[in-house]
Amino acid sequence: MKWEDLRKSRNIKDRRGQRGSRNSMPNFGGGSNRSGGMGSSLLWLLLGSGGKSKWILIAVVAFMLIGGGGSGLFDLGFNTDNNVSQTQRQEDVLQNDSLAADTTDAEYEFLSAVLGSTEDFWAQEFERYGLEYRYPTLVVFSGSVETEGCGFGTTQVGPFYCPADETLYIDLQFYRDLTNQYDAPGDFAMAYVVAHEVGHHVQNLLGTMDEFNSARQRMSESQANALTVRLELQADYFSGVWARYVEGEGILERGDIQEAMQAAHAVGDDTLQEEAYGRVMPDSFTHGTSQQRQEWFMRGFESGTIEGGDTFNTSID
Numbered sequence: 001m002k003w004e005d006l007r008k009s010r011n012i013k014d015r016r017g018q019r020g021s022r023n024s025m026p027n028f029g030g031g032s033n034r035s036g037g038m039g040s041s042l043l044w045l046l047l048g049s050g051g052k053s054k055w056i057l058i059a060v061v062a063f064m065l066i067g068g069g070g071s072g073l074f075d076l077g078f079n080t081d082n083n084v085s086q087t088q089r090q091e092d093v094l095q096n097d098s099l100a101a102d103t104t105d106a107e108y109e110f111l112s113a114v115l116g117s118t119e120d121f122w123a124q125e126f127e128r129y130g131l132e133y134r135y136p137t138l139v140v141f142s143g144s145v146e147t148e149g150c151g152f153g154t155t156q157v158g159p160f161y162c163p164a165d166e167t168l169y170i171d172l173q174f175y176r177d178l179t180n181q182y183d184a185p186g187d188f189a190m191a192y193v194v195a196h197e198v199g200h201h202v203q204n205l206l207g208t209m210d211e212f213n214s215a216r217q218r219m220s221e222s223q224a225n226a227l228t229v230r231l232e233l234q235a236d237y238f239s240g241v242w243a244r245y246v247e248g249e250g251i252l253e254r255g256d257i258q259e260a261m262q263a264a265h266a267v268g269d270d271t272l273q274e275e276a277y278g279r280v281m282p283d284s285f286t287h288g289t290s291q292q293r294q295e296w297f298m299r300g301f302e303s304g305t306i307e308g309g310d311t312f313n314t315s316i317d
């Protein structure tokens, strides 16, 4: 992707080298109701009693971040490692802090350019429907980070979006991981990831996320997982829609779409579970198979607009 000359977004914050403090309280939602759901009320209850319960609260937040559900945090889906306890994870994070800070300014600039491009595209796309696109914030962190409404995020969770503060959180270490661990190298692999998280922001602005959260409350776990897959595939679709815009701007390079497709394959539930456990458990899928993720990215790329992206009322197979 020829990104160097693109407008760089100003809605990016550099929090590399700062650790999310585990001794201070995250702001759970503030004036916003968007964090929503049972998760938030539970957190408020715990917040009210202070003292020792602070540590219970942190444990609850940690549980939710790692996949206990209800935190309202939307990740990329690559983290299948549920066997490691949260305590172990936190220790890993602390030990990795010094290692994680070695990301370069070129990568940071690249993210600013990709974010800027998503802003330009989605502002224009929303305008077509008479809507206003509110720009999300992108926080670049290393190790761990404190959100405003979704508790703590860590490198291990991978890139994620927090609806409560309308912010994408990315540790640039993931850029390396795509190449080294997930066999998905190239700048457009990372661009696909950023555009996927921006896709969750679009869902948040369109009210899809609120509907999703309330529908999920009334479902069994496997039904809720199946609904989550549809939400995630739509984020992949939106990523593809943006990629089409980038192509129209004449800045795609040979192999870029292939890089995105490779990344979409790498973060498929079946591929990840096969690697982690040597078998697949379709009931536990939350992001879709490699084939589905590639398919919906490509559908978005071919269509180039929001229309055609209703993964909730279409067969997704």
Ligand SMILES: [Zn+2]
Binding pocket: 074, 075, 076, 077, 196, 200, 232, 235
């Ligand atoms: Zn996602």
